[in-house]
Amino acid sequence: MAALENLIAALSPLNFLLALGGVIAGTVIGSLPGLTATMAVAVLVPITFSMEPASALILMGAIYTGAIYGGAYSAILLNTPGTPSAIATTFDGYPMAKNGDGDLAMTLACIASVCGGLVGAAFLLVLAPPLAGVALAFGPVEYFWLAVFGLSLIAALSEGHLIKALMGGCLGLLLSAIGVAEVSADIRLTFGSQVLIGGIETVSALIGLYCVPVLIDLVATPDKHLKVTSESKGIRLKEALAISWRGKFNLMRSSVIGTMVGILPGAGGSIAGLVAYSEARRTAKNPEKFGKGAPEGVQATESANNATVGGGFIPTLVLGIPGTPPDAVILGALLVQGVKVGPNLFTSESSIVYTFIWGLFLATILMLPVGLIIGRYAYSSIIAIPKALLVPTVAFMTLIGTYSIRNSTSDVAIMVILGSIGWVLGRFGFTASPIVLGLILGSIAEQGFVQAWTIGAAAENLIGMFFGRPISLAIIAMIVISLFGPSLVRLFSRSPKETVQ
Amino acid sequence: MNRLTRISATLAAVTVAAGFTLAAPACADEYPSKAISYIIPFGPGGESDISARHQQPYFKEMFGQDLVISYKPGGGGAVGWSQLNSMPADGYTMMGINLPHIILKPLQKDVGFKTEDIDGFFMFHYTPDALVVKSDSKFKSVQDLIDFAKENSGKVTFSGSGKGSANHLAQVTFDKLAGIKTTYVAFKGTGASVQALLGDQVSAQWGYTSVGATHADKVRLLAVAMEERHPSFPDVPTFKELGMNFVSGAYRGIAVPKGTPDDIKKKLSDAIGKVNANPDFRKKMEADGFALLDVPADKYKAFIDEKTPGYVEAAKEAGVLE
Numbered sequence: 001m002a003a004l005e006n007l008i009a010a011l012s013p014l015n016f017l018l019a020l021g022g023v024i025a026g027t028v029i030g031s032l033p034g035l036t037a038t039m040a041v042a043v044l045v046p047i048t049f050s051m052e053p054a055s056a057l058i059l060m061g062a063i064y065t066g067a068i069y070g071g072a073y074s075a076i077l078l079n080t081p082g083t084p085s086a087i088a089t090t091f092d093g094y095p096m097a098k099n100g101d102g103d104l105a106m107t108l109a110c111i112a113s114v115c116g117g118l119v120g121a122a123f124l125l126v127l128a129p130p131l132a133g134v135a136l137a138f139g140p141v142e143y144f145w146l147a148v149f150g151l152s153l154i155a156a157l158s159e160g161h162l163i164k165a166l167m168g169g170c171l172g173l174l175l176s177a178i179g180v181a182e183v184s185a186d187i188r189l190t191f192g193s194q195v196l197i198g199g200i201e202t203v204s205a206l207i208g209l210y211c212v213p214v215l216i217d218l219v220a221t222p223d224k225h226l227k228v229t230s231e232s233k234g235i236r237l238k239e240a241l242a243i244s245w246r247g248k249f250n251l252m253r254s255s256v257i258g259t260m261v262g263i264l265p266g267a268g269g270s271i272a273g274l275v276a277y278s279e280a281r282r283t284a285k286n287p288e289k290f291g292k293g294a295p296e297g298v299q300a301t302e303s304a305n306n307a308t309v310g311g312g313f314i315p316t317l318v319l320g321i322p323g324t325p326p327d328a329v330i331l332g333a334l335l336v337q338g339v340k341v342g343p344n345l346f347t348s349e350s351s352i353v354y355t356f357i358w359g360l361f362l363a364t365i366l367m368l369p370v371g372l373i374i375g376r377y378a379y380s381s382i383i384a385i386p387k388a389l390l391v392p393t394v395a396f397m398t399l400i401g402t403y404s405i406r407n408s409t410s411d412v413a414i415m416v417i418l419g420s421i422g423w424v425l426g427r428f429g430f431t432a433s434p435i436v437l438g439l440i441l442g443s444i445a446e447q448g449f450v451q452a453w454t455i456g457a458a459a460e461n462l463i464g465m466f467f468g469r470p471i472s473l474a475i476i477a478m479i480v481i482s483l484f485g486p487s488l489v490r491l492f493s494r495s496p497k498e499t500v501q
Numbered sequence: 502m503n504r505l506t507r508i509s510a511t512l513a514a515v516t517v518a519a520g521f522t523l524a525a526p527a528c529a530d531e532y533p534s535k536a537i538s539y540i541i542p543f544g545p546g547g548e549s550d551i552s553a554r555h556q557q558p559y560f561k562e563m564f565g566q567d568l569v570i571s572y573k574p575g576g577g578g579a580v581g582w583s584q585l586n587s588m589p590a591d592g593y594t595m596m597g598i599n600l601p602h603i604i605l606k607p608l609q610k611d612v613g614f615k616t617e618d619i620d621g622f623f624m625f626h627y628t629p630d631a632l633v634v635k636s637d638s639k640f641k642s643v644q645d646l647i648d649f650a651k652e653n654s655g656k657v658t659f660s661g662s663g664k665g666s667a668n669h670l671a672q673v674t675f676d677k678l679a680g681i682k683t684t685y686v687a688f689k690g691t692g693a694s695v696q697a698l699l700g701d702q703v704s705a706q707w708g709y710t711s712v713g714a715t716h717a718d719k720v721r722l723l724a725v726a727m728e729e730r731h732p733s734f735p736d737v738p739t740f741k742e743l744g745m746n747f748v749s750g751a752y753r754g755i756a757v758p759k760g761t762p763d764d765i766k767k768k769l770s771d772a773i774g775k776v777n778a779n780p781d782f783r784k785k786m787e788a789d790g791f792a793l794l795d796v797p798a799d800k801y802k803a804f805i806d807e808k809t810p811g812y813v814e815a816a817k818e819a820g821v822l823e
Binding site for chain 2: 038039042045046049110135136137138139140157160179180182183184185187192194197198199201225264315319320321322325327328330331332333338340341342343344362385406408447450451454457458459460
């Protein structure tokens, strides 16, 4: 009966409005590169002090989930992930938009995000305390292998351009080493300059490497930004629903992957999206379409990254260890409210947490109408605005967005420089994703490696540390499959696909 | 022409208006007359963020203005502190500061700021170092851990937040005082360090009393580096009681950009002092494991000078300073 009470509490008019407003604000914020969910939630915290803890959580959760979804907009329409979680959405979302299917991609992303969000919230509702153990089972060495797995996907995903993708990945790894090293406190590769001491900030690198080349190309070519088919098809909801139904297994698998990766503090939506994407591609009937505008790609990443929201709340609420930076802000707000997080939150003070989880369901469902409407508006404005206006507007946004992350002009300079480098490299067939993934995964891999090595050396069992733990071995197996699987399959089957390469 | 004049008139009006707003803070009577930006030079969720969040509602209640918290992470705080003095010195911008960070970072390398460049105006608390183990750990006392470490040199592993940090220096100091050798593993922030402890990746953790408060059901404190026992942990001995002269931790406070008028600094210092003195606030902070202290603007410099030698010595022992 208590469950019903909490559900009704979540549906109170105030909570409904908070969920709706939160999702709208979050979607808009997430769609603007540079404005992050963390920032949005942080600004809101003082407002939530006067609220009931459950309402405060609902508002912050709604903004957070909206922002993760909103990241898909710029990924699809501008080839620029609005948040790092949407990196893999650019792989197929932007090609779809280029081919004139931008409206379809936006609607697919919305449905997938809602689906992922619901699955993540369902795990949070039903299995949070036991699943929190996953976060603890992952030690430094598992993070190291997980990051290596992510890096191996760069190679697997870059059909035909393996060497270039690997070089891009290495460049990203080098970039990740710049600044003060997180675990050793060494100051590296700054060449004595103050500008680089803070390292390459991920979101500014995203903006530079993805958005600047698009802008330059827009100016350099006479074509329209996105191809538009003559008749306006609206949001193409029916078509999108049909595709989503066909892709239901993909959606479910990606959502579960997203939840599990979300449970791991520090791993984040970018890894979740990448893993889900590569799984979708590996199991697809038409893997060659991936990267050229396959709807399945958008579905996989968007469901996975929204599932990380529910997943990330699991360690936050059960262990008091924030799963993601926005979770960290929310955790702080809860502490100030006097809410003690921990397994007890799910038993003795269960009304707060269950009201919140139902609120998260509500916010996720509201994302469907909200997303479809805002998405349609965003798409129609992007195709309607003449290039002469679009380019300066977006360029201005990239500058403001980059600056606002840390109020740092150094980040803006780094963004512009990386963008120019990215454009030049793009002329030679290098893509942005391997560089950015190298940057993000590099620091995770480095920390995990150094910590695992230190602990392994103390136990005088380095080999056991790196190769003797079950989860590590499972991840290593996945690395081997992702690297050598395709060639083995090709070796043993004489399918006509061989000729495609 | 007409349009141009109109534009210049508007511009002039804007300039005048801007002039007024800029001039406003100069009359300190009405200070604070608008929201104050409170920058945390770390990511969210850490002890600095949590303390700022605790101060936020009390400041608003007492002085009617918001503290707007934002994050400027990078370089273990260096990104924020190196930019502090280029921010507007009008009393509406302030930044969290931490010891030992602001003492040790500039000594390691040129990180864009010097300790004496930081215009601190209040140090409000510290989180005492604490030796933390999991609730089910075989180490029931500090002596258990020392005995084990004596027989297994280097095998006891400690997680902690950062290198050259308060946690790291605590490990080095403790090793020296106890005559043992242990291994320190640096993690990114206290959250990750607790995660490693709870996941049995390490044997124990160098954390703060606040870890014991936040994770009360899962961890035990073996001892705390305080002069006297912490009110929230009356059963946990101090290292002093155990015969080790070891009182240390991470101190937190706030600084303003250099050039902020003295009278405004004084007002800010008084304001933060009043928040710190609020009984309700004190109760909450102590329940979260913080140990409050009051170092106002006029005592700030002496405080830093007093703390510096101990930190520098420990940092040299730890090998983070030459």
